[in-house]
Amino acid sequence: MLVDTGSCDAFGTACSHRRPRNSCVDCKVRPISVCSVLALDELAVLETLGQHLSLDKRQVLYGQEEPAEAVFNVIDGSLRLTRLLSDGRRQVMGFALPGDFLGLAREDRFSVSAEALTPVTVCRFERRAFGALVDDKPHLLRSLHERAGHELTLAQDQMLLLGRRTAEERVASFLVGLRERYARMGRASVTLELPMGRQDMADYLGLTIETVSRMLTRLDRERTVLIVPGGVRLLDPARLEALAAS
Amino acid sequence: MLVDTGSCDAFGTACSHRRPRNSCVDCKVRPISVCSVLALDELAVLETLGQHLSLDKRQVLYGQEEPAEAVFNVIDGSLRLTRLLSDGRRQVMGFALPGDFLGLAREDRFSVSAEALTPVTVCRFERRAFGALVDDKPHLLRSLHERAGHELTLAQDQMLLLGRRTAEERVASFLVGLRERYARMGRASVTLELPMGRQDMADYLGLTIETVSRMLTRLDRERTVLIVPGGVRLLDPARLEALAAS
DNA sequence: CGCGCACTTGACTTGTGTCAAACTAGGTGG
DNA sequence: CCACCTAGTTTGACACAAGTCAAGTGCGCG
Known part of the structure; x- marks a missing residue:
């Protein structure tokens, strides 16, 4: 894992190079991510907590059962969320795309592992710091909870698919x-x-x-x-x- | 659906008849339900919002796609949470037992239907009123969110089961x-x-x-x-x- | 006692899995 | 620039786990 120093993103979009650090205000995925509920002054706080991170194709962002020390917002690229059975059977729980939030479960260990399918850029937040922000901003918590509810509905769709289609x-x-x-x-x-x-x-x-x-x-x-x-x-x-x- | 007027519960447990209304403080499932995070004074507020409701076996608590006008806490008995495909294929998404909270998704319509498998007692809360309480008590929201995260993990277990076992x-x-x-x-x-x-x-x-x-x-x-x-x-x-x- | 419903059992079918081989495209080096 | 290699994908022949269809069984209830 490398800290993004401002290089051009993976899909070849032009990149300004004006800013040494990532800026939440003109983040590409802000309108579709959890961050969309934050006001400008709150974004400024968030900006001090998050760090861009780039992954190459096939790199692992985190592994199943690993202590969840951070949460992530996907900025660019796509990831595979996998759960493994001891005998090697695998179930892909989903694919994360730009705007998706990883670490919703808020449990102390990841329940899946996340691997980059393409070059990926994520915004990384220390769990403790992010948790403190969430505790301070109930509307952010609500937004996360709404996302969790939506995820749950999607999981139900998938159960119907796997069980009956x-x-x-x-x-x-x-x-x-x-x-x-x-x-x-x-x-x-x-x-x-x-x-x-x-x-x-x-x-x-x-x-x-x-x-x-x-x-x-x-x-x-x-x-x-x-x-x-x-x-x-x-x-x-x-x-x-x-x-x-x- | 009948409003519980204080009758004995379905599993034959002795019932006091002292109280015309349900009391949260000595609610059987409080320690294992979302309510466990509320302080005594908060419970008093909750008590004014909730109403016991009894269902006979096979009665429907709510149907899939119905506007979600209330949320529920299961006190006694068990329910089946079902999703139906237009051609009749059915997937049971889960079984709700005492202590479970129904309506986590916080969306405007139920994504499953809930039917009583046994005589059931639930605690019913108007969605608007409960939502207002949640907005006022961030620790309650956090507890709900933690439950949602847990549900999500269980849903993943189930996806692995349905897909690969x-x-x-x-x-x-x-x-x-x-x-x-x-x-x-x-x-x-x-x-x-x-x-x-x-x-x-x-x-x-x-x-x-x-x-x-x-x-x-x-x-x-x-x-x-x-x-x-x-x-x-x-x-x-x-x-x-x-x-x-x- | 006998009706009805849930469950079990058996015989057969089938959708999907398994195994193995052939194809294809992208990358590398001679 | 082309030949080869590799990894991913497609295709075919066959096997089998679970589904389907159709009787049975048993138990609770009127």
Whole structure:
């Protein structure tokens, strides 16, 4: 892990180099992150607590069962949140994208491990310091709690998917859900970047890599999607939503 | 739904009849509920906001997608939290037991429906009034948030179970988990009451009723458990934990 | 006593997993 | 610039865990 000294970000966006330290006020993800509930003077305080951190692809931000000494706000890139069973079976609990907050659980140990799928930039806060700020700002706590509630709803969606949906429905549902997430981030498009590999999708959907591959091929053959390098283009989003059967 | 006028509770515990209204101070589940973080004077306020409510077996406390006009604390009995797919497929998201709080999500609509599996007593709070109290008492909000974090961890356990475990592991894991929950409620025992039917277990574990039945029979035949009317006795808890493979 | 409901059991089917081989694209070095 | 290597992905043939369908069993209740 390296402290970001102001280098250009991973997706190639132009970067000013004017500021030696990160500034919350013009943070790219502020409007979609927990920080959006903070006033300007509160942001100034936050700015003194947080530090940018850059990860290379495949670097681990934190590991399952590790003491949770920090919480993070994702600025750029995407991460995989994984839980491992002792015999090697893996379940991907989710993918973190810009604007997501990591460490919601507020427990003393992480319940999943987080690894970078692409080069990643996060804003890191010492748990103690962040906790003190939260205790001082009830509206921040409320915002975190609302996020936790939303996460819980998403977790329920996923339980329904894992417990009761067919392989085709899972894959369709995954693509539709990803599209909605990108849309909420302001990246609405019919072409979806898939920063995760097939194995990650499989471990997220409770399937094998082969089944995911077969379902994508099927969707491709019937012209519902078009598989492109590094992602997927949705040719018939309506049909995909019908298949997702939510 | 009937307002509890002070009748004896469903599990046959003696009931004083001294009090026309419920008293938080000597509430049976206070030590294990969110209310445990409130001081005596705060409890007095809470007492004016809450009302006991009794449900018969099979009665619906609230339905999925219904506007969430109230939140609840379970006092007695057990409920099933269900999510339904349009074509009838069902996923049981969990079972609520005494001490559990319903309505954590703090969203405007319920994401699941809640039905009584046994006669149930809950403490009902108007959402607006309860929300106002929460806004006034940050430590209550923190307690709710901690609960939400815990729920999230449990949801992740369940996702791992649904995505990656075999039928036998699921059933074993369910029994072990239920035992731990009862233990935390002060009902530690090797004999577990199962207030839910086989179909509910199946819908919780992402299996069919037949598979659940077969796995229980298998556990019974190999003397790991003993199936008794209305529940299960754990004959070899260690073996069950090994099968659960957590 | 007998009806109804929940549960169990058996025979068979099937969706998804497993194993193994072939393909593809991106990167590296001769 | 092309040949090779590697890692990820796709495809095919086959196996099996769990689902489906259809009887049975047993128990509680009127």
